[in-house]
Amino acid sequence: MANQYIDFETLKYLLYDVHQLEDVLQADRFADHDKESLDMFLESVKEFSDRELFPYVKEMDEKPAYHKDGTVIVHPQVDVMMKKGGEMGLISGTFDYDAGGLQLPMTVFTCAAFILDAANNHLPGYAGLTLGSAELIVHFGNKELNDTYVPKMLSGEWAGTMCLTEPQAGSSLSDVVTKATPTDDGYYKISGQKIFISGGDHQYADNFVHLVLARIEGAPAGTKGISLFVVPKKRPDVNGNLTPNDVTTVADFQKVGQRGYCTTHLGFGDADDCQGWLVGEAHHGLKYMFLMMNGARIAVGRGAAAIASAAYHASLQYAKERPQGRKLSSDGKKNPEQGQTLIINHPDVRRMLLQQKAVYEGSLSLVILAAKYYDFKETLQDKEEKEKYALLLELIIPMVKTYPSEMGAEAVSNGLQVLGGYGFCTDFILQQYYRDIRIFPIYEGTTGIQSQDLLGRKLLMENGKALQLLTAEIMQTIQEASKYDDLKKYALKLGEKLQLAQKVIGFLVGFAQKGDYERFLSDATPFMEFLSNITMAWIWLDVASHAKNALVTGQKTYAEDFYESKIHTMKFFYKYELPKTNGLAEILLDEEALTIAGEKEILN
Template identity: 50%
Template sequence: MAAKFASEKNVKFMLYEVHDLMSLTKLEYYSMHNKKAFDMILDAGMQMAKDMYYPIFKEMDEVHPELADGTVKVHADVKKIMKEAGEGGWISATFPIEFDGGQLPTMLNCATHHMFGAANYSGSVYPGLTSGAAKLITSFGSKELIDTYVPNMLDGKWQGTMALTEPQAGSSLADITTTAYPQEDGSYKIKGQKVFISAGDHDGVENIVHLMLAKIEGAPPGVKGISLFVAPKYRPTADGKLEYNDIAVSQVFHKMGYRGAPITELAIGDKGECVGWLVGKPHHGLKYMFQMMNGARLDVGNAATSIACAAYYASLDYAKQRPQGRKLGQKDLSKPQVSIIEHADVKRMLLQQKAIVEGSLSLILQCHKYEDLETAAADPEEAEKYNLLCEILTPIAKTYPSEMGIISTSNAIQCLGGYGYCQDFPVEQYYRDIRIHPIHEGTTGIQGMDLLGRKVVMLEGKAFKLFKEEMEKTLVMAEESDVYKEYAGLLRDALADIEEVTAHKMKVAATKGAEAFLADACLYLEMFGYMTIGWQWLLQALMAQKGLDGGKAKKMKDLYEGKIITCKYFFKYELIKAKALKIRLMEDDYLTAEAPASCFND
């Protein structure tokens, strides 16, 4: 049996009691579903995680992808993963019925992906990438593109990718140079280079379908000239066969972690024979791609949460079993040693892990609920509300789990002591696997500038106002309780601090310019993250208290009490860190912006 890497009980508490998954079934779009079906999916997801993903977790780390004869060789079970994910409806789970999808809430899909990622992050990315790419085609592509590519992608026969990054451009997409040349038949010849393409080539599927950003010859400069194309490794022919499409792998990167999925460099059209097909309108590519990118950012947050979750359970199991020392003040050496979980500092490290992991998961589920409500919205104004809520929270849901997940996983290693640093235990791999998450799908720096420079001020602060209204519902609920009134006050203070810092930063923007305004955007994002996770912990504690007061099943008692204690830990140990960030953000010097490059010279 697999070691514990995630808690289905906790996931169900989050879905049903905290975020009220069943309320979605009252909406017409999700009305065909019921709790019995949801439970069956969750049970099947956990079983799949245990039986298919976890057994090859270590193998996929040890057997690296390898470029041979023009194709990337990956672990043999990738074929099995893609086949099962396709046939079992996991890739198409959230797609509308019209595409033979399950039309399931993304909140439920997020929960199963959490289980898969905790069991084996590398293995879980193949189906997830394919689902995101296929969704982009169904959202903006022609019927011909949909019919040609989507069925095979949803069946797990063809892999989907997101091909954005180029060597000379990195995160600066305005500087991409991959070029598309119009052809008489409406197709385009594409030439260029892409790097860091996840699952950009492998032998676990029959074909690779790249959703690729490029500029049509003569397009406007900058991001306004970017278009989106479908460019497969093998293009389908009129007789139903596949022919090589002049996309070659020039290298596979050797990574610190996350080794079971290849990250590739692609040479596109070196022989002048790479054909691509435009998705949607010319020069709208970045707008389209942001759909996949925003979904990918939530996926990154979920993945980081999942890895940190697995590390937490590994360290928890070790702490329960590892005897060492005695309670402070116990001087009778004839008495047996106690398990290290009895020591205060080990409990502190475990509480921090639990606070980060379960706070992060709750936030990501919250974002997906907004996404589901937007999908099922009855009118455009309602849809805009939920879209804006998801927009303002996405930078936090991507970054807090990614950055804090590293700290959480480091604590897992610390709990194991020297053993944690050794390959005999899985936590060292979790630490290597999680380190990519603050980098890919938009670095922490980009997320900070997105939150402060765009999301908080967009539509004259409408998204921020809606966010505060959502928090207010939880605060009012907490203020009605003698137990949680104190924590509501602390959260109100944190919100007031964010508002004060935001107002200060707006003045900086007006008087000092953009560089000073955004110089410490990452610190602003971090501060915002503490407050947001505090909101999620207060919400969890309130629902746990409701469960205790309602006399629910005894088997939930420990979970409920653990939620309440962890909420208290978060407010007293983590949320207070936002105060120090406020002090820095209210300063009027702009050291990081003004420090000359020469100061780093020896």
């Protein structure tokens, strides 16, 4: 098993040099933090991950969570993740001091969570869901809910979940039927079922605080009639004593990957004694939940990038140790008397490794950028600047969630291929990472849903203002890169791709303008791949420009080879990945519609 799962230098380079954390730290909210203290925090997270997460990643796959006697049994390290994570601020990190948090920038917290995810992607979700549900209570709950639940959640004593999906509804939340019946005692009686609830039950939390979407009797149909409730597994009384709240753990889903991260089926109110408390105003539940969704989708992209990172380092280590075959001589033949060469010397193996590196490092940079936009949106005082970063964040979020997930899976597949037959064997961890990452294109809205959000909503926001802002950011990077002779041709290529994007977008928007929205959105997923590829070319040109600047000015924090590797990987992306946009553009500009259901059914 590999002994490295991230490149700490790359993480810090992206955080401090490329994305300029110092700019984020100018906000009053972060006045108590500086680079040195945040470095210490990240180092402590890495040390914790080395000791308590990474050594157990394979074991948690081999000994998965399971349902027994009405509860879910999970690996003992879940207890360590929750309790020690609570002590270290890995649940409360971004919360206000008043709520018991550390007021860390989202940018830094995202990097810390990336380390955890890369070390063992089965564990951080338990803390992450607790963070997300506590955040909903802090933002929208009353003082009583905050005082009753949040402190114990942030300490890791109580766990939290978000309960959206139902057996009959799936991603169609307008079809939620879980019922909330008002009483004269200030609470609602909750009845219904929720499925695919991550971290929904286990033996290492004293209580579970479920944030449940439900429909109050008489509420409007569709998403406008959905409310949000705190529904604890055990309800606390005024003295802090806990009473069962008629929340039943029906089952735990057995999964292809992330087998140590439990996914439960919960029943509410089977005995007509499940009490829930309204969060905020009635019928605003989905709006509240989706205000938190940007953070959740950044987390999905981050987790996928982290698994791709761990897989890359595992396959890289193998390639450096595995001798096989011989290098070609100048006459194009192999000398059987020559000793075997390490497979890292074979061009095709290097191609697969470079693809992994390009995907995971580029994805990480994109995720950190999204977190930076999030920080700016929350802390900048200038109204125009706040709006700018809010729009930029909204536009890139679907790509932040989707590109690392989809391309991360492809990258891990390449990692498995590097190992050849051994990659398909359970002795080596690549097959596990391949299974673990497959859920990420499904989490928090599938690729199809994200793609429709990107093309159908985000691209057209405020008459395309977000797209104009993103184009301006890309143009700025093109201008910076053009200062360096050996980056000019890549800057030119990116400029040409922007023009191609304008052509494709103009063609597709034409269908929306004619009211043909089904045709407009029918190729949303190829469009997601198309625009994500161009966006990642921008991300990589930016990374390379900073590397080139360090080499030219001599202001180097790392070895010269480190910066050269970033420039080389950018070149690889432009040769092997960016040209895919030409084929995608051909698909998107084709007048023929082949996926829209017609009178005659051809899928038979």
